[in-house]
Amino acid sequence: MTTARAIRGYRLVVPREWQKIPVRRGTDQALGALLDKAFARHGRDEVAQYRRELEQRLKALINQARNNAGVDLYLPFGRREQNLPASFLVSLVDFASPDAPDPQRVLAEVLATTEGGEPVELDATPGIRTERxxxxxxxxEVAYPSRRVEYILPVPGTTDSWLVASFSTFGAGSPADGTARLLCALFDAIMGTFRWERMQKDNT
Known part of the structure; x- marks a missing residue:
């Protein structure tokens, strides 16, 4: 008998400048490697204070992501003067409710009551995209207004698990400016590469 392949994760193709920080395990190692790469052109003494400050800010973001059921945090991390005012978080929310309603019914209700929502399909999975x-x-501790895009997908083969990809940008000073809209379009392009990772087939 051939059983359905369970979901074990996801894949995204991101631009080279974007770095992934796993939130649930391997976080310290990934953060250290990211900081080493960011300051590779400078001596440790030269940037020690800035590195410590950046590390503290990133740890605060990671803790916030962890509190929001985060799996991976993505940050654009080029040279200091070229960093983009944006980030996105992929979260996995598992309500584990045995009497959960059908995911498509949930999506329809959310779509009907959410401003800026539209139906999408990623890797053959119907979902919702919102922009607000x-x-x-x-x-x-949110000092500036922001434009946010979210993709909400039910995890195939589960009764009440959801993947949420949340993007946020301040733009170049305003969430309504051209930079903000361009970065949202970039995130849409990234999400267009979304694929589920599945367990190996079990043929018995």
Missing amino acids: VYDADPDR
Whole structure:
């Protein structure tokens, strides 16, 4: 008998400048390698203070991502003067509810009640894409308004598990400017490469 192949992860193709930091395991190793690469052209003493400050900021982002069921955090990490004002987080939310409604019904309800929502399909999985502008929220340590794009997909073969890819950008000073819209288009292109990773077939 051939059983369906369970989902074990996902794949994305990202531009070379974008770095992935795993949030659940291997985080410290990935963060150290990223910082080493970022400051490879400079002596340690020359950039020690800036490296420490950046490391603290990144750890704060990672902790926030972990609290939001994050799996991987992606950051554009080129030379300091070329860093893009954007990031995105891939999260896996497992409600594990035995009496969960059909995922397509959930998607239809969310689509009907969510501003800026539209249906999408990624790797043969129907989902939702939303795009909205959010105000600054000092109470949550969000100092600037941002434009956010989210993709929400049910995990195939599960009753109540969802993958959420959340992108955020400040643009070049305004979430309504051309830079913000261009970066959102880049994220859409990245999500166009999305594929599920499946367990090996079990033929018995």
